[in-house]
Amino acid sequence: MNRSNHFSANIFRVIILIGSFLWVIYPMDCFAQQETPQVSDSLKVVFSHKGGFYSSSFNLQLDVPDQSYSILYTIDGSNPQTSKTAIKGGKSKSVVVNPSSTSGRAATPCFIVRASLSRTGYLPSFPVSQTYIFIDKVIAQKAPGGGWPTSQVNGQMIDLEMDPDVTKTSQFASLIDDALLDIPSISVVTDLPDMFDSEKGIYVNAMEDGEDWERFCSVELIDPTGKPGFNVNAGIRIRGGWSRHDEYPKHGFRLFFKKEYGVAKLKYPLFGDEGVTEFDKIDLRCEQNYAWSNGDRRNTCVREVFSRDTQRDMGQPYTRSRYYHLYLNGMYWGLYQTQERSEARYASDYFGGSKDDYDVVKVNANGYVVEATDGNLNSWKVLYDLCQKGFSKNEDYFALEGKDKNGYPVKGGEVMVDIDNLIDYMLTIFYAGNFDAPTSAFRGERECNNFYAIDRRDDKSSGFVFFNHDAEHSMMIDNASPGIGLEENRVEIPNMTVASFSVFHPQWLHHKLTANKEYRQRFADRIYKHFFNKGVFVPEIAQKRFEKRAEEIDLAIIAESARWGDAKTWSPFTRDDWEAEIEDVYERFFPYRSDIVIDQLVQAELFTYLDAPLVKVDNQLAEEDVYSMDGSFSLSFETKAGLIFYTLDGSDPRMLGGAINPLAMRANSGDVINAEATGWLKARVKAGEYWSPMRDIKFLRADEDYSALKVTEIHYHPTDSIVGTDTVPGESFEFFELKNTGSRPVHLSGFKFYSAIGYEYKNATVLAPKQFHVIASKPKWFYEKHGMVPSGNFEGNFSNGGERVMIKSENGYMVLNFEYFDTELWPWDADGGGYSLSAVERYPSGDPGRHNYWKSSTVLNGSPFSDDPGIVDEFNVISLKNNELKVFPNPVRNVANVLFPGDGETNHLEIFTLQGIKIFETNFGSYTTVDLSMLRTGKGMLIFKVKSGGTVSVSKVLYQP
Incomplete structure (x- = not known):
């Protein structure tokens, strides 16, 4: 929009002769360009009545906020800033709001008033729009005249009426009012030609896209309950792919909030406390392929959002939606959904950083090729090239997570893909039978469609995550060509084929990963998590998710039926048809689909019929993943075949490659064991060389004993670092470390910092014995420095001068309350010298508020996730309990000290890798040393196992040469 008046300028050259020199002054503006200012958007016309629902005509009073301004308004929906029909209203104006009047307006069921402030020497202000909705007129809506099209424009089908076969029938006549008031409404108002003009109208040139096809509009959210909404100006475009074709009478929209329209962001909690409250764009999506407006009775208005809601319930990133009625220039336009855009701004809002940090990969529907809507395709191309090589070798598979062939983080490595996210995304595709994403049956499975992939380009600690998008072609029961309905198989x-990078998609990545045994086992574990017990794809649980959305529009769907039910049929589709389709999904899809997909997964060798062990807690079948317990409890296991192996410290009974974890315990079917909360059970069945999926349960003690939980490292004042040509401030490298120094797991659920920094520990966070939990100020820079992904990301920063640190549990128990200082007695080089504040002892017993609890870290930048390597333990054999194995230091660089006062005269030591490969064995008395550097093994976790008489003791040691 051009909001400036410019004087014309004469361009010329001045040639001056001075002595023997010729001076030429090059072209210049003779007159300075002058821009006419616009009335500030902070000043607005005062309306006596807000937009909303009204039942009778009334007098609307318009007033100026300042007598130096005048009113400029329209009642035909046009923009008073530029409209030829704008009316001058002076300082105060009374307008009769009467929907029956056609004087100066079309006979729309909503009466729209748009008003700007004008002043001599200024351009008018952005308009304020108020939409007054008269339900009785909406029910009787028909072609309003006044410039509205009455027939096709550019071949675009136009349908404007509410169908009396719905609104006047005895079944729905008494409900249509409630249907229109059942959910909030959004009103979009723009110059009518911007929608329907044959040359420039976006609705009748719907195949056009881009900023050239964005139009100025006003947007209001009107809640029938009286809850505050919003009223802003924005840009609007047509949204969608195939549905842009002119035989689709109902199109989707996309709203853009930009400073040039008045506000740079919409600031409103569109999704309540479920999401962010600021947006620079939002979609208004609608059912399109299986829609009444397209003549299809299979309309549910739920299938598409179900896949996105499922990602939410899996604990994965997802895009949020809410249902609304939409009014377009005063005409009821039907049922729509808001939807977040999974693009760079979304990523920065939910994952942190700047939107410029992200690469967003999607499919361009013009040619069905991948494109980067933000950032670039470089990382996506790297993934494609890695697929060409394949992932059958562990070194190639684990490289996607920045790890070595043994699955340990490699400093300097880069996480390319969030593997669990990819698996969960693929499971949503498989379960829903989505045959148009991410590879498309419509395109012969040779091209991609309908996926988003997001990666934070400058952060090596995180990789691509994947989003469901436009999952309309899913959850079909009967044949829906090219889909085959209930038996749809998207697993195999x-x-x-993927013939070139231009059509590379996440299912091809998954397909290539299935060549790796460890990926398949991980996939099986995720299948079990989501398809069994209380998983998201258990039939009754999946159905409840679908039901919740259906219930949200149970009444509102009547209005959609009246608006679009007859678009392509003589007899309109009604709520009866909708209810029948919903019931069909309940009765014919949910009860059977999970078993069908499991069979498909077994055939693809991604799952096994070797069941995970059934677990009973106090003789009751365990179906939850997390239990709150008072203390001790009994555990029992059942299996139809094979041997049961389990741990209670959160380690996997299966080691990399398939060996049995030496720390795992064996149980027979029916065995009962006594356990103590907090505990973290991981159990599998082993039959021959095959392992079942994992049963993973956390048992959280209600009155947890936190005495063994210690703060062991604080990097509160790191030094700045030079990265490339940039200086990264030291505060970006801050971290805080807790350690479980006890002999059993401890849970941190609901822990919250009440001073210093901001962080709340996730529910069901369990810290195994001798393990660490590290939170960092900037995960990206923590990973760059230490090669490990932190356990969490805190807000704010520690004070360089010292401050109080308070952590409380969920029930208000003070877990930690101490103050650190940077005064004389405290370790001086931890205060900006590049070292961290590190506990003096491996098992601290003092007060962290005293200086003698701490020392400077031995290693520059600290040693997160491990004890300080400079800690020296003085073990006395006499002080050790009988059969207590001690291996120190841990982590160990070269020589490991082994202490074991066992039952027998001779103890037998064996050392294994995590893959179960024995690399050393010897006999010894009560003490020996082992030079690990002579064993020719790579860095990583090692298992020390000592047999003494009838006793076996095991210890895990981290080898860091």
């Missing part, structure tokens, strides 16, 4: 697609 024999004719799927």
Whole structure:
């Protein structure tokens, strides 16, 4: 929009002769360009009545906020800033709001008033729009005249009426009012030609896209309950892919909030406390392929959002939605959904950083090729090239997570993909039978469609995550060509090909990863998590998720039926048809789909019929993943075949490659064991060389004993670092470390910092014995420095001068309350010298508020996730309990000290890698040393196992040469 008046300028050259020199002054503006200012958007016309629902005509009073301004307004929906029909209203104006009047307006069921402030020497202010909705007129809506099209424009089908076969029938006549008031409404108002003009109207040129096809509009959210909404100006475009074709009478929209329209962001909690409250764009999506407006009775208005809601319930990133009625220039336009855009701004809002940090990969529907809507395709191309090589070798598979072939983080490595996110995304595709994403049956499985992939380009600690998008072609029961309905198999697609990078998609990445045994086992574990017990794909649980959305529009769907139910049929589709389709999904899809997909996964060798062990807690079948316990409890296991192996410290009974974890305990079917909360059970069945999926349960003690939980490292004043040509401030490298120094797990659920920094520990966070939990100020820079992903990301920063640190548990118990200082007695080089504040002892017993609890870290930048390597333990054999194995230091660089006062005269020591490969054995008395550097093994976790008489003791040691 051009809001400036410019004087014309004469361009010329001045040539001056001075002595023997010729001076030429090059072209210049003779007159300075002058821009006419616009009335500030902070000043607005005062309306006596807000937009909303009204039942009778009334007098609307418009007033100026300052007598130096005048009113400029319209009642035909046009923009008073530029409209030829704008009316001058002076300082105060009374307008009769009467929807029956056609004087100066079309006979729309909503009466729209748009008003700006004008002043001599200024451009008018942005308009304020108020939409007054008269339900009785909406029910009787028909073609309003006044410039509205009455027939096709550019071949675009136009349908404007509410169908009396719905609104006047005895079944729905008494409900249509409630249907229109059942959910909030959004009103979009723009110059009518911007929608329907054959040359520039976006609705009748819907195949056009981009900023050239964005139009100025006003947007209001009107809640029938009286809850505050919003009223802003924005840009609007048509949204969608195939549905842009002109045979689709109902199009989706996208709203853009920009400073040039008045506000740079919409500031409103569109999704309540479920999401962020600021947006620079938002989608208004609608059912399109299986929609009444397209003549299809399979309309549910739920199938698409179900896949996105499922990602939410899996604990994965997802895009949020809410239902609304939409009014377009005063005409009721039907049922729509708001939807977040999974693009760079979304990523920065939910994952941190700047939107410029992200690469967003999606499919361009013009040609069905991948494109970067933000950032670039470089990292996506790296993934494609890695797929060409394949992932059958562990070194190639684990490299995607920045790890070595043994699954340990490599400093300097880069996480390319969030593997669990990829698996969960693929499971949503498989379960829903989505045959148009991420590879498309419509395109012969040779091209991609309908996916988003997001990666934070400058952060090596995180990789691509994947989002469901436009999952309309899913959850079908009967044939829906090219889909086959309930038996749809998206797990194995024999004719799927990716001939070039331009059509590379996440299912091809998954397909290539299935060549790796460890990926398949991980996939099986995620299947078990989501398809069994209380998982998201258990039939009754999946159905409840679908039901919740259906219940949200149970009444509102009547209005959609009246608006679009007859778009392509003589007899309109009604709520009866909708209810029948919903019931069909309940009765014919949910009860059977999970078993069908499990069978498909077994055939693809991604799952096994070797069941995970059934677990009983106090003789009751355990179906939850997390239990709150008072203390001790009994555990029992059942299996139909194979041997049961389990741990209670959160370690996997299966080691990399398939060996049995030496720390695992064996149980027979029916065995009962006594356990103590907090505990973290991981159990599998082993039959021959095959392992079942994992049963993973956390038992959290209600009155947890936190005495063994210690703060062991604080990097409160790191030094600045030079990265490339940039200086990264030291505060970006801050971290805080807790250690469980006890002999059993402890849970941190609901822990919260009440001073210093801001962080709340996730529910069901369990810290195994001798393990660490590290939170960092900037995960990206923590990973760059230490090569490990922190346990969490805190807000704010520690004070360089010292401050109080308070952590409380969920029930208000003070877990930690101490103050650190930077005064004389405290370790001086931890205060900006590059070292961290590190506990003096491996098992601290003092007060962290005293200087003698701490020392400077031995290693520059600290040693997160491990004891300080400079700690020296003085073990006395006499002080050790009988059969207590001690291996120190831990982590160990070269020589490991082994202490064991066992039952027998001779103890037998064996050392294993995590893959179960024995690399050393010897006999010894009560003490020996082992030079690990002579064993030719790589860095990583080692298992020390000592047999003494009838006793076996095991200890895990981190080898860091």
